[in-house]
Amino acid sequence: MYESGPDNIHRQQNAKKEVEQKRYSRESVDEAWRKLHFEVNGRQVELYGVLHVPETLEVDEYRETLKQAIARASLVVIESMPTASGMHSERFIKFILEMAEKSSEKISREPIVNFFETEKSGRFFRQIENFAANLHKKAAMVDPWIQNIEHPVVVYDLLRRDSDVLTTKTVLGMLGTIAFAFYNLTGNKANIKNEQTDNSPGLSGKSGLTRRQFLKGLSGAVMGGGWLSSMASVIDSSSGISVRGGRADNPLGPFLYNLLDYRDVTVAKGLDILTKKELGEGPIVMIYGAGHASAIRHYAEASLEREAKYTTYAPYRSVDPPQLHTYEFDASKKEWVTVEMADIL
Numbered sequence: 001m002y003e004s005g006p007d008n009i010h011r012q013q014n015a016k017k018e019v020e021q022k023r024y025s026r027e028s029v030d031e032a033w034r035k036l037h038f039e040v041n042g043r044q045v046e047l048y049g050v051l052h053v054p055e056t057l058e059v060d061e062y063r064e065t066l067k068q069a070i071a072r073a074s075l076v077v078i079e080s081m082p083t084a085s086g087m088h089s090e091r092f093i094k095f096i097l098e099m100a101e102k103s104s105e106k107i108s109r110e111p112i113v114n115f116f117e118t119e120k121s122g123r124f125f126r127q128i129e130n131f132a133a134n135l136h137k138k139a140a141m142v143d144p145w146i147q148n149i150e151h152p153v154v155v156y157d158l159l160r161r162d163s164d165v166l167t168t169k170t171v172l173g174m175l176g177t178i179a180f181a182f183y184n185l186t187g188n189k190a191n192i193k194n195e196q197t198d199n200s201p202g203l204s205g206k207s208g209l210t211r212r213q214f215l216k217g218l219s220g221a222v223m224g225g226g227w228l229s230s231m232a233s234v235i236d237s238s239s240g241i242s243v244r245g246g247r248a249d250n251p252l253g254p255f256l257y258n259l260l261d262y263r264d265v266t267v268a269k270g271l272d273i274l275t276k277k278e279l280g281e282g283p284i285v286m287i288y289g290a291g292h293a294s295a296i297r298h299y300a301e302a303s304l305e306r307e308a309k310y311t312t313y314a315p316y317r318s319v320d321p322p323q324l325h326t327y328e329f330d331a332s333k334k335e336w337v338t339v340e341m342a343d344i345l
Helices: 006-020 026-032 060-071 090-102 109-118 120-134 151-167 176-184 211-224 227-238 259-275 290-301 303-312
Strands: 034-040 043-050 075-078 139-141 284-289 323-330 335-343
Touching (some): 043 290, 284 290
16 A cells, blocks of 8 residues: 555655665766657757756756756746745645644654755756746646645545556556557557657657547457556566656557556646747747656657547546646745646646
């Protein structure tokens, strides 16, 4: 059973102390680093896949590359914005303490604050927030994993849903939705490409796959069962942080159906929405964990596959409907202000 929230905060903190003693090597940072350029709805997108720890920003080349990318951006899409979203706020600390009191868990404010200050991912993303604020750039979050201060509760529910859904895969035939169409209908395996290349039409309008063909494939896919999807998830979870590519790099990528894939699909859908907005000059710059980069690009370009997958992820969306949050930094108040909050539909 997964644990989350204040009843597990002490164990989380002890585990984090062990992690904090580890410094990531330059080799690990280099292995994770990737830069992808592609276009969605006529808008240029620059996606930077990183090892989101402070060691990445200690490398002059990478720090300056990210700062320069943010400087030319029309919008910066960040995997996590702990300050703007309120995840590291006094309000959130109060929320955790109230949860702890309700569960009869003894916890003080100090370990919570210490956790926020030392946790490596949070330190990295706070610095990215600072870059965007100092350069007067709007920033956005579209990841369903982190979208409000009720995060501990949502995380628990999403993880539980991720476990529960294993038993529904066979019944619903989730795994075959995309794979069947790819391998048995298009007859064009050239569409399945490594996302590091410039041309990756995927299962989009460019592939020649009609909606009727796709739906026909879907009906046949229900016969497939859930074992390939489970194997795809095993491959996905056993890969290193800089190796995992989700849908794009997993040899069973078309069969993926899990929480990480749900996030990648949803982020790509959110990106599709953002590219249709009036954002001004400059590309959309995305800064994400390296393990998400190629999968986000894949789903951003393969619109039919993305929309079909998003439909099948209704069990996850029912836990906490994903939203798009856009912020701008108010220099007079020295804080991020929400300028848009909309459902990702």
